[in-house]
Amino acid sequence: MNDTMQKLADSVISGYTLDRDDALRLGDVEGAEFYRLLAEAGRIREHYVGKAVALCSIINAKSGTCPEDCAFCAQSAHHSTQAAAYPLVDEEQMISCAKSAEQHGASCYGIITSGTGIGSRDELDRICRTLGRIRQEAGIAPSCSLGIIDYETACLLRDSGMVTYHHNLETARSFFPNICSTHDYEQDVDTVRAAKRAGLKVCCGGIFGLGETFAQRVEMALTLRELGVDSIPVNFLDPVEGTRLERADFLTPLECLRTIAVYRFLLPDRQITVCGGREKNLRELQSWIFMAGASGMMTGNYLTKVGRNPALDRQMVADLGLTVAPCGCS
Numbered sequence: 001m002n003d004t005m006q007k008l009a010d011s012v013i014s015g016y017t018l019d020r021d022d023a024l025r026l027g028d029v030e031g032a033e034f035y036r037l038l039a040e041a042g043r044i045r046e047h048y049v050g051k052a053v054a055l056c057s058i059i060n061a062k063s064g065t066c067p068e069d070c071a072f073c074a075q076s077a078h079h080s081t082q083a084a085a086y087p088l089v090d091e092e093q094m095i096s097c098a099k100s101a102e103q104h105g106a107s108c109y110g111i112i113t114s115g116t117g118i119g120s121r122d123e124l125d126r127i128c129r130t131l132g133r134i135r136q137e138a139g140i141a142p143s144c145s146l147g148i149i150d151y152e153t154a155c156l157l158r159d160s161g162m163v164t165y166h167h168n169l170e171t172a173r174s175f176f177p178n179i180c181s182t183h184d185y186e187q188d189v190d191t192v193r194a195a196k197r198a199g200l201k202v203c204c205g206g207i208f209g210l211g212e213t214f215a216q217r218v219e220m221a222l223t224l225r226e227l228g229v230d231s232i233p234v235n236f237l238d239p240v241e242g243t244r245l246e247r248a249d250f251l252t253p254l255e256c257l258r259t260i261a262v263y264r265f266l267l268p269d270r271q272i273t274v275c276g277g278r279e280k281n282l283r284e285l286q287s288w289i290f291m292a293g294a295s296g297m298m299t300g301n302y303l304t305k306v307g308r309n310p311a312l313d314r315q316m317v318a319d320l321g322l323t324v325a326p327c328g329c330s
Helices: 002-013 020-026 031-048 091-103 121-137 151-160 185-197 214-227 253-266 278-285 310-319
Strands: 052-062 108-113 141-145 164-166 201-203 206-208 231-236 271-274 296-298
Touching (some): 002 020, 031 253, 185 201, 185 214
Parallel strands (some): 271 296
8 A cells, every 4th residue: 555655645746636435545544554644645745835834823702602503612502611702802902912923923813703603794894994904013814704604795804804714614514414403504615605706715624523434524625625715724623511522532643643634635735724622632643733734733722722832833843844834914
């Protein structure tokens, strides 16, 4: 398999598009072949994306009381958790966090709000003003994750200064009914299409360890490829007490690395960013994400959980002989 895997990686570097069966075969490798999988994924990443690691950071700008019933989410009104609940924060707090993220090396800053979509016109106007000020006052590319939106809203956010819209599919279409019943998968797909149609970059991925099969992880990757998303956030479930998945324990560090590697084979020229759950699920193997094909990571705090010190992340990047990517605001 070693020679076959190297040839497959060579083919991907030459422009070959991996199919579902190829990906499933890669998902089955074990032992020394598994480590070759990681190495070849890292080679594909270096060819297409280079040695620069893109750091991103977020603010939980509006938290809790979400009407959606996503099984993993601490902010769902259907769950009883310790997650904070508060309305949209003011402009100054969002801008201050953007400047802090820039100082810590992040090239993208996400304004994240809970809920199915934007709560009111007042909230939308405040976010639009904030986007404009971030573009004027900071050197970091602003993004938003505001739930389900339409084309007109995507255009308004774009014209206000937003560079990227973030909206996860969360999991494969075939597994989604096990995770969420309060909206349809196609609404998420339509949001991605609306953002793409508006000319925005789109950050769209999901969360692994929900109970999905490896084949369903591949299914989601193929959907992301079909949609032409620009970057893929890879999250690993860190179960929250009080949610439906509070007792989930489906992942090992090697399974996380396998998923990253196969995604790099399937989506060779995309940004693949490891986000929530890496500390818990990867443990001592966090630095291996880049050998496995990741090209970015979220730094700082997550939505409802504390993350690593950004200085530790930057040191990890340097220790690997990689560099932190500069800001790309256009």
